[in-house]
Amino acid sequence: MTTTTTPAARPLAPRPRGGVAQSLADSLVVARRNIIRLTRIPEMIVFGIVQPVMFVVLFSYVFGGSISVGGSLSASDYREFLMAGIFAQTVTFATAGAGAGIADDMHKGLIDRFRSLPMARGAVLTGRTLADLVQTTLTLVVLALVALLVGWRTHTNAAEVLAGFALLLLLGYAFSWIGALIGLSVRTPEAATSGGLIWLFPLTFVSNAFVPAENMPTFLRHIAEWNPFSATVQASRELFGNLPPGYVTPDAWPMQNAVLASVLWSVLIITVFRTLAVRKYRSASA
Amino acid sequence: MPGAIHAEGLVKTFGDVRALDGVDLDVPEGTVLGLLGPNGAGKTTTVRVLTTLIRPDSGSARVAGIDVLKHPNEVRRSIGLSGQFAAVDEYLTGRENLQMVGQLYQMSRRDAKARAVELLERFHLADAADRPAKTYSGGMRRRLDLAAALVVSPPVMFMDEPTTGLDPRNRQQLWDVIQELVGAGTTLLLTTQYLEEADHLADDICVVDHGRVIARGTSDELKARTGGERVEVVVHRPDEIEPAREVLAGRGKGEVAVVRHTRKLTVPVTGGAKLLAEVIRDLDARGVEIDDIGLRRPTLDDVFISLTGHAAESAAADDEASDAPGKESAA
Numbered sequence: 233m234t235t236t237t238t239p240a241a242r243p244l245a246p247r248p249r250g251g252v253a254q255s256l257a258d259s260l261v262v263a264r265r266n267i268i269r270l271t272r273i274p275e276m277i278v279f280g281i282v283q284p285v286m287f288v289v290l291f292s293y294v295f296g297g298s299i300s301v302g303g304s305l306s307a308s309d310y311r312e313f314l315m316a317g318i319f320a321q322t323v324t325f326a327t328a329g330a331g332a333g334i335a336d337d338m339h340k341g342l343i344d345r346f347r348s349l350p351m352a353r354g355a356v357l358t359g360r361t362l363a364d365l366v367q368t369t370l371t372l373v374v375l376a377l378v379a380l381l382v383g384w385r386t387h388t389n390a391a392e393v394l395a396g397f398a399l400l401l402l403l404g405y406a407f408s409w410i411g412a413l414i415g416l417s418v419r420t421p422e423a424a425t426s427g428g429l430i431w432l433f434p435l436t437f438v439s440n441a442f443v444p445a446e447n448m449p450t451f452l453r454h455i456a457e458w459n460p461f462s463a464t465v466q467a468s469r470e471l472f473g474n475l476p477p478g479y480v481t482p483d484a485w486p487m488q489n490a491v492l493a494s495v496l497w498s499v500l501i502i503t504v505f506r507t508l509a510v511r512k513y514r515s516a517s518a
Numbered sequence: 519m520p521g522a523i524h525a526e527g528l529v530k531t532f533g534d535v536r537a538l539d540g541v542d543l544d545v546p547e548g549t550v551l552g553l554l555g556p557n558g559a560g561k562t563t564t565v566r567v568l569t570t571l572i573r574p575d576s577g578s579a580r581v582a583g584i585d586v587l588k589h590p591n592e593v594r595r596s597i598g599l600s601g602q603f604a605a606v607d608e609y610l611t612g613r614e615n616l617q618m619v620g621q622l623y624q625m626s627r628r629d630a631k632a633r634a635v636e637l638l639e640r641f642h643l644a645d646a647a648d649r650p651a652k653t654y655s656g657g658m659r660r661r662l663d664l665a666a667a668l669v670v671s672p673p674v675m676f677m678d679e680p681t682t683g684l685d686p687r688n689r690q691q692l693w694d695v696i697q698e699l700v701g702a703g704t705t706l707l708l709t710t711q712y713l714e715e716a717d718h719l720a721d722d723i724c725v726v727d728h729g730r731v732i733a734r735g736t737s738d739e740l741k742a743r744t745g746g747e748r749v750e751v752v753v754h755r756p757d758e759i760e761p762a763r764e765v766l767a768g769r770g771k772g773e774v775a776v777v778r779h780t781r782k783l784t785v786p787v788t789g790g791a792k793l794l795a796e797v798i799r800d801l802d803a804r805g806v807e808i809d810d811i812g813l814r815r816p817t818l819d820d821v822f823i824s825l826t827g828h829a830a831e832s833a834a835a836d837d838e839a840s841d842a843p844g845k846e847s848a849a
Contacts, residue, residue, distance in 0.1 A: 245595040245623040245670040254624070261621045269609040272650060341605035345666070348569045350594040351622040515573075 248350050255352040262346075262359020266333065267366055280329070280367065281374050284322040288375065291318065291442060292382055299443055302479030308383055309476040315384045316396070316468040317441030320461060322375060323404030324436065326364045327411035328428035333360055334415030335424035343513075354510045357412045364408040369401060387473030396471030399494045403464045406498040409505035416512045441465050446482060457484035460497035466490035520580060521546040522674050522705035523568060528577035530563055530729075537563040538574065539729035545707055545722070547673075550700050552720030553709040554818070560729040561709035562602070565678045568707065569599045582674050595623070598667030602679035606662050608652040612643050615651060619666045630669075637665040641695070657688030664695065675699065675706045681715060693718060713818030723818070727826045737818065744816045744824045747790065749797055751783045754807035759783065765800045769793060781809070 248254055270276060291314050296307035304310075334357070337343045346356045376384075376397075386393045415424045438456050439445070445456035456462055467490035469475050486493035523545040530538040538560050545551040553561045566572045568579055570590035579586040582596040606615045613634050620630025638647045641661040646654060651662060660680065667675060680696065681689040696719055700706055710716050716723050717737045725733040725740070733740060749770065753762050759776060762783055766774045770785030777783075787793050794813045801808060 245672075246625060248591065248595070248624050258622060261618055265607060265610060265614070265618050268614060269607065272609040340608075341601050342607060344566075344571055344601055345599070345605040345619070346622070347571055348594060348597065348599040349619065349622045350591050350624060355622075 245350055248352075255355055255358070258352040258355030259358040259362060262356055263362040263366075264359075266360055266363030270363065270367060276329070277367065277370065280325070280371050283325070284318055284371065284375050285378050287318050287321070288315070288378055288382060295442070300447070301444055302476040304476045304478060306476075311383055312385065312472075312474045313444075313469070313476060314442065315379045316400075316465050316472060316474055317436075317439075318379075319372060319375065319397075319400050319468065320403060320465045321432075321436045321441055322371060323368050323400050324407045324432055324461065325429070326368045326404045327407045327414070327432065328425050329367065330360055330364050330408040330411030331415035331418070331424035331428035332411075332421045333364075334412055335418055336421040338416065339419075339421060347513075353514055354506070357409075357506075357509050357513055361405060361408040361412060364411075365401060365405050368404040368408075372397065372400065384474075388471060392471045392473075395491075396468035399464050399467050399471070399491065399498075402498045403461070403494065406501035406505070409502055409509055413505050413509040413512060416509060435459065435461055439465060440487075444479075445487075446480075453482075454484070457482055457487050460501065462486065463490050463493035463497050467494040520544065520583075522548075522583075523551070523579075523581050523707055525564075525568065525579040526577055528564065528567055528574045528579065530567060530572065530574045536729050538567070538577075541577070541726070541729065541731055543707075543724060543731070545705055547705050548700075548703045549721040550706045550708060550719055552716035552723045553707065553726055554711075554713065554716045554723055554822070555709075555726035556711060559726045561726055562678055563729075564726070565599075565676050565707065565709060569597055569676050570594055595670070596672055596674055598670070598672040598675045600660075600664045600667040600675070600677045600680055602682050606651045606659060606666060609650055611648045611650055612638055612654070612662050612665075613647045615662060616665055616669060620669045623670045625670070633669055637668065641665045657684055657691065660684060660688070660692060661695070664692070668699070671704075673703075673705060675704050677706065677708045679709055679711065681710070681712070689715075713822065717818055725822060725825055733821070733825050740818065740821045741816045744821050746816070747787055748784050748814045748816075749787050749794060750810075750812050750814050751797070751801070751808060752810040753781045753783070754809050756781060758806045761804045762801060762806050765797060765804060765806070769797050769800065784814075787813075 292307070292311045296310045296314070297305060299310050301310050301313045334343075337356075343356065411424075411428050414427045418424045418427055438452055439459045439462040440456055441461065445453050445462065448456055463486040466487055470490055481487055521544045523543060525541060525543040528538045528541040529536070541560065541564055543551065543564070553564060555561050563572070567574045568581055568586060570586055570593050573587060581593050584592045584596065586593050607618075610618065616634035616637055617630045620633050621627060625633065638644045641664065643658060643661060643665070646658060651659060654662065664677075664680070667677075677696070681692050684692065693715075696706070696708075700719075708716075708719060720737070722734065722736055723740060724731045733743070735743070749766065751762055751766065753759055756778070759778065759781060763774050763776060766783055766785040770787050772786040775784045791813065794811070798808070798811060
């Protein structure tokens with residue numbers, strides 16, 4: 233490959249190290265870039281927090297008291313039941329952020345710049361999803377504090393509570409890969425935002441997030457119980473000790489084995505969508 | 519020996535549109551090739567193939583001696599790309615942008631930092647180094663984009679319409695930078711819609727239209743091809759057209775073109791300024807009053823029109839279609 237050397241050719245780019253080390257290093261460079269961006273557009277963080285806070289307040293005070301959870305109509309039982317659902321819905325909204333961000337990079341020609349560099353192929357997307365994970369963590373911390381203010385409590389040990397949050401973050405990370413694929417597939421950042429949100433509403437509502445699935449018609453109940461989203465909601469509820477006293481866990485496998493099901497679903501989503509997104513990134517450009 | 523950029527038979531179709539229809543190129547080391555053509559001619563697609571951004575349907579290409587299709591990542595180490603949509607992160611500062619690009623070229627963090635300082639200085643961006651690129655003017659952004667392409671001093675550079683949308687002062691500034699770069703031995707492939715730009719910067723020019731190279735050569739060779747110099751005369755009164763035509767027919771080397779309503783006559787000539795003086799004397803002797811007379815050398819615009827039957831700018835209305843990077847308009 234050194235058949236041509238021009239006088240100006242002295243400081244060629246260092247030979248890429250290749251492999252996992254380079255992928256990780258490149259991903260971190262891109263993640264850092266996205267986090268810097270976030271600090272320069274603080275309104276993105278603020279809006280990301282305001283929306284779920286609104287949901288917390290609306291659901292606990294509007295629906296609390298009218299929704300029966302495990303036979304209890306107590307507003308405080310519902311509030312505890314609800315929080316894991318809101319947390320889970322919040323982390324999945326990372327999809328829209330990742331999608332819009334990547335679509336914007338495509339639109340502005342930054343993806344072209346990255347693709348012309350001798351960097352690891354998946355790093356642009358991995359860096360983006362890692363930065364989203366940081367943002368999601370931040371949002372979740374604020375949201376948990378608000379939840380505590382309106383009366384949410386956990387009834388388990390710290391390790392279990394942390395495990396519950398870890399599952400939520402894993403789900404959010406998985407969903408940002410869906411967002412990455414959407415971002416690479418649409419023409420404008422605006423389309424990526426709506427394309428990243430629209431399907432999240434049925435997905436998060438036809439689930440056990442806001443009301444117990446057993447109150448739904450049979451057909452919807454089956455969907456809700458097998459909804460990947462429900463597994464994480466159920467798992468974090470268990471880990472937070474937020475299932476009301478009279479609650480009977482549905483017979484469906486993902487509900488009976490919620491923690492395992494939550495991990496499996498998230499890993500499956502990451503594997504499938506990461507593969508698709510990286511392939512799309514490599515071949516497709518605008 | 520093949521040049522620093524060498525392409526053979528590049529074909530690329532997007533749906534029904536044949537964006538590239540068998541493009542051959544050869545750019546010797548240390549020279550500048552200007553790829554000249556209207557929007558949608560295939561210029562950007564050519565650059566995208568050579569910079570490993572898209573794979574051609576068929577054909578082959580080598581950049582810096584490396585096969586673009588077989589070893590894209592090796593090629594990426596040796597090239598710099600500066601696009602028409604200044605691809606810098608607008609929320610990052612100039613310094614952060616350059617440092618990031620350096621690190622992604624696999625430089626160490628420290629080297630990338632030092633290189634960023636050097637480049638900011640060289641491109642007169644040192645004062646704005648720690649401001650987000652969002653606050654930069656159009657010209658500053660282009661300079662930052664160009665600096666980003668030069669982080670590793672690549673032996674081969676690609677610039678896709680580097681001065682599109684810049685005001686004359688910024689354009690001149692950017693031209694100076696480009697000339698300095700080429701003076702240092704960098705091989706450059708430059709696309710442009712501006713005939714003047716190709717004339718000014720390029721050693722060789724390839725005129726592209728509809729995905730094909732329709733002419734190639736130096737600026738002078740291309741101009742010679744359109745028939746060389748012409749004498750253009752505007753007479754004062756309509757009744758002077760006829761005597762003027764007779765004079766020009768005698769001195770010229772071809773048919774005299776007459777536009778009656780503007781009283782303008784044009785004839786191909788050889789002999790330059792000396793001949794022009796003779797024409798003036800003859801017209802004077804016939805009592806023809808001259809409003810304007812001049813020796814006109816063909817511009818690349820004339821070349822383009824004579825080659826394609828339409829002016830280079832005529833497709834400018836298709837600008838929107840090439841808005842999305844990577845999508846050449848189909849015009």
